[in-house]
Amino acid sequence: MGSAIAGLLSAGGADIEHIGSTDTTATVTGDIVILAVPYPALAGIVGTYGPQLAGKTMVDITNPLDFETFDSLTVPADSSAAAELAEALPSSKVLKAFNTTFAATLGAKTVGPNKTTVLIAGDDADAKSELAMAISAGGVDAIDAGNLSRARELEAVGFLQLTLGSEKVRWTGGFGIVR
């Protein structure tokens, strides 16, 4: 997902800085930080980089599935990975995005006959709008899906799509959005 998102945003003219997931000493210079890591890695990043992330837009893309059973999420039913991140980073602007689009559909910019659409949830309207513009500039649609509490539904969509994706739906397909 990291390279698919970087490709999309740099096609739109964004300057991309890549920080490896094992790097613990980097200086985070960007205004928008895409956490292109699996859910279990979020806590370590918060621990290592927390103080540097104040004021920044933090984009959580994770689908916190139990990948052994493919039958549940590992976050509480009334919460979400994004809500947990917002609690851990109270001075950052946390957004949920990219978790409902497979990497292949970000690269192709289409989901079958539909233009790929990234759904964004978050409480900071300016941060959502800035991310949406960067995504649109790269050639993919973006929709503001509501406040950060909607991350719970976005994670449910991501979960459902991954369970279908294991058998019923190709990784180049999934949910397309028709406006």
Added chain:
Amino acid sequence: MGSAIAGLLSAGGADIEHIGSTDTTATVTGDIVILAVPYPALAGIVGTYGPQLAGKTMVDITNPLDFETFDSLTVPADSSAAAELAEALPSSKVLKAFNTTFAATLGAKTVGPNKTTVLIAGDDADAKSELAMAISAGGVDAIDAGNLSRARELEAVGFLQLTLGSEKVRWTGGFGIVR
């Protein structure tokens, strides 16, 4: 939704019997009962018809939203309308279906450029398969989305789609599924 679903299934050759939501004395003769009512009406139907519904396939199509706020579901976060129905009707085969497709897309059989797809969740494989065949016969795709616990994610998809539908997405659009 009732007439859209009846139209679809009768196009596929099913015999349809319609019981009005205020009728309290009907005999339920069908094997598959589609509860094409809003969520708050389910409890009354269970109270009135419960004993007649044993052994039947009961299809819950509801999206249990708080329609005043459009900001939450009215079922507990770790449950679903379908799970509640299954608890109230332990001798019936409860399925969740049709809650992720707008009525217009069942009628048109398309969501934009995509064939309309009904997602079905439930614990009884034969009941799911029978409903899927009736839907396919009517000209719309059906996908087995897993066991009844997946109704929670289907209700999250329906909820999200309704919140987008109020502003961002037309009622003739929504989530299309690309396989």
